[in-house]
Amino acid sequence: MSEIAIRGLTKYFGTNLVLDRVDLDIKAHQVVCLIGASGSGKSTLLRCINRLVEPDAGTITLDGVANDAPQFGRTGLQSKVGIVFQSYNLFPHLTVLANLTLAPCKVRGMPRRDAEARAHEVLARFGMERFARTYPEQLSGGQQQRVAIARAMMTTPDVLLLDEVTAALDPELVGEVLAIIRDLKTRGLTMVIVTHEMGFAQAVADRVCFLSGGRIIEEGPPEAIFTRPLHPTTQGFLARVLEPGQS
Amino acid sequence: MPQAGSGHRLCPPPEGPPPRPRKAGFDWRAAFMPGLISSASIIVVFGTLAWLVTSADQWPRIKAQFFNIDHMIAAAPRVAQGFLTNLQVWLIALACIAVWALVLAVLRSLRGPVFAPFRLMVVLYIDFFRGVPALLLVILFGFGIPALNIPGLPNSGLFWGGVAMVLSYSAYVAEIYRSGIDAVHEGQRAAAKSLGLSEWQTLIYAILPQALRNVLPALMNIVVALQKDVALLSVIGVRDAVREAQIYTATTFNYSSLVVAALLFLLATIPMARIADWVNRRDRARRLQMAG
Numbered sequence: 393m394s395e396i397a398i399r400g401l402t403k404y405f406g407t408n409l410v411l412d413r414v415d416l417d418i419k420a421h422q423v424v425c426l427i428g429a430s431g432s433g434k435s436t437l438l439r440c441i442n443r444l445v446e447p448d449a450g451t452i453t454l455d456g457v458a459n460d461a462p463q464f465g466r467t468g469l470q471s472k473v474g475i476v477f478q479s480y481n482l483f484p485h486l487t488v489l490a491n492l493t494l495a496p497c498k499v500r501g502m503p504r505r506d507a508e509a510r511a512h513e514v515l516a517r518f519g520m521e522r523f524a525r526t527y528p529e530q531l532s533g534g535q536q537q538r539v540a541i542a543r544a545m546m547t548t549p550d551v552l553l554l555d556e557v558t559a560a561l562d563p564e565l566v567g568e569v570l571a572i573i574r575d576l577k578t579r580g581l582t583m584v585i586v587t588h589e590m591g592f593a594q595a596v597a598d599r600v601c602f603l604s605g606g607r608i609i610e611e612g613p614p615e616a617i618f619t620r621p622l623h624p625t626t627q628g629f630l631a632r633v634l635e636p637g638q639s
Numbered sequence: 640m641p642q643a644g645s646g647h648r649l650c651p652p653p654e655g656p657p658p659r660p661r662k663a664g665f666d667w668r669a670a671f672m673p674g675l676i677s678s679a680s681i682i683v684v685f686g687t688l689a690w691l692v693t694s695a696d697q698w699p700r701i702k703a704q705f706f707n708i709d710h711m712i713a714a715a716p717r718v719a720q721g722f723l724t725n726l727q728v729w730l731i732a733l734a735c736i737a738v739w740a741l742v743l744a745v746l747r748s749l750r751g752p753v754f755a756p757f758r759l760m761v762v763l764y765i766d767f768f769r770g771v772p773a774l775l776l777v778i779l780f781g782f783g784i785p786a787l788n789i790p791g792l793p794n795s796g797l798f799w800g801g802v803a804m805v806l807s808y809s810a811y812v813a814e815i816y817r818s819g820i821d822a823v824h825e826g827q828r829a830a831a832k833s834l835g836l837s838e839w840q841t842l843i844y845a846i847l848p849q850a851l852r853n854v855l856p857a858l859m860n861i862v863v864a865l866q867k868d869v870a871l872l873s874v875i876g877v878r879d880a881v882r883e884a885q886i887y888t889a890t891t892f893n894y895s896s897l898v899v900a901a902l903l904f905l906l907a908t909i910p911m912a913r914i915a916d917w918v919n920r921r922d923r924a925r926r927l928q929m930a931g
Binding site: 474 | 844
């Protein structure tokens with residue numbers, strides 16, 4: 393259960409305004425896709441939700457509690473909100489199993505035995521249990537990304553943030569990762585997804601937000617956004633993305 | 640069915656088995672030519688050098704002064720005794736440098752305004768100790784601090800000379816560590832932070848293990864270099880191999896003892912260099928295997 397409310401979110405990198413008073417409400421169990429050109433602020437918006445990026449102004453609340461509120465403690469937010477990155481960001485010096493158990497053991501003080509049992513359970517869910525003892529670099533991109541998702545799911549978060557998780561994958565490996573995300577959706581996870589896979593956004597999203605110049609300039613159900621975009625910038629972007637080489 | 644002439648067709652497999660791989664036999668030329676060429680060039684180069692040196696007018700005198708076997712044998716026990724001191728100082732200094740340099744590098748890589756004074760202090764430290772010649776530091780510490788006669792502090796030149804070496808080398812090693820820390824991808828910090836690891840935990844469990852692996856070759860280089868630089872302590876009277884050799888020279892006016900010291904250093908550093916090569920090769924192989 394987690395409802396996210398974003399109000400007036402503003403972020404500068406230096407003097408560059410990357411998020412300009414963004415408002416966004418995400419209901420529990422909803423899947424929201426953020427689309428838009430590079431540099432439109434999608435990833436920054438995503439990273440503000442779990443405070444990887446500290447905004448300059450505005451608030452983000454989870455079930456009415458600000459995400460920088462002291463009641464989350466230092467690590468409470470991280471167990472409620474998981475994130476998966478484009479480049480996987482697995483720890484290359486640790487085995488798959490150790491990647492999954494590091495945070496539960498060191499941050500939450502879970503006994504190693506319990507953490508490993510939980511890790512095997514999560515890996516099994518994503519079809520990765522036989523790779524528990526291997527190192528990330530021995531796996532394919534798709535497998536690494538499945539491990540990264542498993543790592544983010546160790547704490548059973550309510551919210552999962554996905555930052556272009558298929559962008560670094562070979563085309564034939566994209567499917568296995570998207571299948572997992574679809575599966576997570578059916579389990580009722582609230583998800584915010586930054587993606588360039590328009591077909592996937594259309595299939596999995598309850599709502600699509602189009603960002604441009606640090607603002608959400610258009611939002612709506614996927615079929616509306618993709619078939620009848622209202623804003624000329626959205627129309628131009630979708631024309632370029634959906635029919636590359638046409639314009 | 641595609642139209643004839645459109646260029647679209649199924650490609651039939653070639654008939655019969657594929658041709659055999661080229662030449663399976665042992666290639667004598669490839670196996671021995673490189674060795675032959677390098678041996679020949681070594682013989683030519685060093686043969687010429689040896690001829691040049693030994694044909695010089697003064698060679699017999701130099702030979703008697705520097706390469707006198709009797710003097711070498713006579714000096715060997717004392718020089719070897721001194722060399723044990725070198726090895727001891729080397730090992731202890733290595734341990735101290737590894738720890739102290741890590742402290743410096745970690746202080747310098749801590750983020751946030753709270754740590755600004757620490758970062759500044761480390762920058763100043765490194766600027767100073769890299770800027771002053773190690774020889775000068777050894778003299779200043781080895782003669783200066785014992786002369787202060789501060790009660791409670793050790794009074795031996797060996798101790799303070801060693802401290803000077805540790806302080807000086809740590810400045811270099813801290814920079815090596817730091818380059819390794821900086822080379823770890825930013826995404827690793829983001830991942831650690833998103834999992835709830837504190838800055839400290841991120842460093843210990845995520846960043847440093849990768850950083851140390853990055854800089855292993857550079858560190859092995861330092862290990863070998865320090866092995867020789869311990870000889871700097873001889874200038875403040877520490878009776879290491881070089882000092883013992885000089886003492887022998889002072890009483891006999893024969894320099895063969897210095898050649899003995901040189902041989903001992905070579906005996907120690909060459910295996911070290913091979914071990915360093917081996918460690919680096921193994922690490923490289925492991926990474927390539929991982930990437931494959």
